[in-house]
Amino acid sequence: MKVIIILDQIQAGLGGKEKSDTPLGGKKIAMGSSENIEKLLEKHDSKIIGTFYCGTDYYQDNKAVVQRKFVKMAEKMGADVVITGPSFDYHDFSQMALELAEKYEEANVPVISAIAKEKNQDLIDQYREKLLIVKMPKKGGSGLSEALDNLVTGCLLLANKRDTSQFKQDYCY
Template sequence: MKVIVILDQIQSGLGGKERADTELGGKRIAMGSAETLEKNLKRQQGEVIATFYCGTDYYQNNSELVQTKFTKMAEKMKADVVVLGPTYDYPEFSTMACEIAEHFQTHTKVPAIVATAIEKNADLIAEYKEQLTIVKVPKKGGTGLSDSLNHIVEGCKLASDKADMTEFKQQYCYQ
């Protein structure tokens, strides 16, 4: 199972809010918080084939460009699934993740899974929960991240196998 993780500049380890203008980019490794997810993926014969990243301000000013480049690269790399996040309770990153996931859904056959916390993102989740797979994760520093990472990996496996995700969504996603 080949997974691409999409992160903001903070979660990819490229800087804090002062680096929100970080241009889109990617590396063929697990970067930042993708490293933790990769450990869980390996137990399911999965791997992070790349980490794509983009600063949240850069994204807001170049959303169409970022969406197009990320989807084209994921298709070129033959990703089985794309994970956006975990975004925790960061609203700018959560918005970016949902918008990019929607672009994946409408312009590619590559399934996308968003992982976000409800704190500071309730309206966003309400807007996207019907059309996207949004896995519940704790806010930054909250408890339950280990379980959430396992749920993300389970979602990746189901999505890459094109399996029915109804029960999964009922248990682990926002409804």
Template structure:
């Protein structure tokens, strides 16, 4: 299973809020918080084939460009699934994640899962939960991240095999 992870500049390890203007980019490896997800993926012979990133302000100013570029690169790299986040309780990153996931669903055949915490994101989750797979994760520094990442990996497996995800969504996503 070939996975692409999309992160903001903070989770990619490229700086804090002061670097929110970081342009889109990517590397063919697990960067920043994607390292933790990669450990869970390796247990089921999954691998991260790339980490895409951009700052949240850069995204807001260039959403159309970022959406199109990330989608085209995911298809070109033949990703089996895209994971956005974990976005934790960062509202700007969570909004970016939901908008990117919507674009992927509408313009590609690559399945996408968003990993978000409810804290600071309740209205956003309410807006997108019917149309997206938004996997529950704890807020930054919260407990339960390890099991949330295992659930995320399970969702990736189901999505790549095009299996019924209703039970998964009911159990591990906001629905």
């Protein structure tokens, strides 16, 4: 399984809130917080083929461009699934992650998101019917290991075109 992950500048390890104007970019490696996910994927003969990122302010100012380019790159690279997040309890990143997930869905690119309910309940309520949103702890919260295992399970279901209804009921919002 070939996976692409979408991160903001913080989770990609490119700086804090002061770097929220970081332009879109990407690398063909796991970056920042995606390194933990990559270790779990490797157990299933899967890998991260790219990490795409941009700052949350940059995204807000350039939504159409970022959405179009991120979707096109996933298609071009032949991703089996795209992960948006984990965005934990960062509201701006969670909004970006779910808006991008919606664009991937529209393009028929399998996508799964991972966010925490803290500070994001409004977004969860808005997107829960349309998207797979795995329950994630807030930053520093307990249960991260289990949540990442669930995220990888969701990726495998999507990549293998399996039914996700029971998964959604058990592990998603």
